Amino acid sequence: MHKEFIPDGVLLKIYLEGNENAIETLVKRHKSRIFTSIYLMVNDRYLAEDIFQETFIKIINCLRSGKYRHEDKFLPWALRIARNLAIDSIRHKGRLPVITDSEGNNVFDYINIYDDSREKVLIDKEELQTLHGFINKLPEEQKEVLILRHYADLSFKEIADMTQTNINTCIGRMHYALLNLRKMMQKIPVRVK
Amino acid sequence: MNENITQDHVLLLVYGEASATDQKRISEAMATQPELLQYYNELVQTRRMLDSIHEEPHPTSIAIVSEHSHDSHTEAV
Structure with a gap:
């Protein structure tokens, strides 16, 4: 059966009305675009996972606190948050440990x-x-x-x-x-x- | 006349941002200007290559986001 496509703006609205599933739909819809973008920006899977999580945690906190402006489209807004976090992380990247295997490969490259x-x-x-x-x-x-x-x-x-x-x-x-x-x-x- | 069609127009066409009117003008220009057609073909090929990069977050990341959403909802209630 064909599922009706629910626009992002509507999903945000029903999420704010208490429907927890709406944010999961948004995450599933945009996760590849957002994660691939973050990964290519920071070139580090472990860091990209962190930034991905932090991006959505910020999004949720922003929604919960009523700071989201409904004229903003969801994806550009989410990517703006992800981009800012990526830029901050790149500046501090030298301080973060990279876990490597015996051949020097980043172990998180195998994760998915x-x-x-x-x-x-x-x-x-x-x-x-x-x-x-x-x-x-x-x-x-x-x-x-x-x-x-x-x-x-x-x-x-x-x-x-x-x-x-x-x-x-x-x-x-x-x-x-x-x-x-x-x-x-x-x-x-x-x-x- | 399509003499004002540039590579930038072709780039917009390949990325689906050319207007319906421009799509027609660009197509007509490519039919008479081999260098524009070559640029178009190169862009399509490069796009296809770039499409091979497709990353997914680990399920744990999705779970952490869902958990945070649930926790923040519970706190709010």
């Missing part, structure tokens, strides 16, 4: 691997790491627009508002981000499945 065979995961992971590496080599402003447009699915207008720039600047940064990625890919190709 459930379905694939180990061999397949390792092949995929190598390619994904190459791609992650390319994204991390981008100038910070280009990387930010790429993450917010491609992974968070914000419009250029929403990104311009969030980063306090204008749309043309955002489009220009995205253009150069994609151009630079292509240049890097030509040197070390990433297989597209």
Whole structure:
């Protein structure tokens, strides 16, 4: 049976009216976009998990205290919170421990691997790491627009508002981000499945 | 005339932000300007590659958020 799509604004409203399930629906709806964006911003799964949790805890606290402005769209609002937390964390990242295995890999890189065979995961992971590496080599402003447009699915207008720039600047940064990625890919190709 | 169509317009098209009018103008421009068509194809290919990165939070993170929501609701009541 087809489930009716409930807009984010309505879910927020019914959450504030006491329906606990509404926040779970919002989390499930946006978790991949928000988590992928955070992960690419901080490049550390353990830290990304922390920021993801903290983002939603702030959202819940803000909703409970009546500080949420209903004219704000949920996803850009949530990503603004996540982005600010990510920026703060990057500034303090040097103080945080990274737990590694005997080969020096971050153990939290294995956390969400459930379905694939180990061999397949390792092949995929190598390619994904190459791609992650390319994204991390981008100038910070280009990387930010790429993450917010491609992974968070914000419009250029929403990104311009969030980063306090204008749309043309955002489009220009995205253009150069994609151009630079292509240049890097030509040197070390990433297989597209 | 579509002589004002630039790569930025093509970028907006690929990311679904071109207006219906611009979509038509951009398509017409790409039909006559190979460099715009090539740019379009490159963007689509790059988008597809970027789509391969898809991360999910650990279920524990979701559980912590749900627990916090429940606790804050209980406190409020």
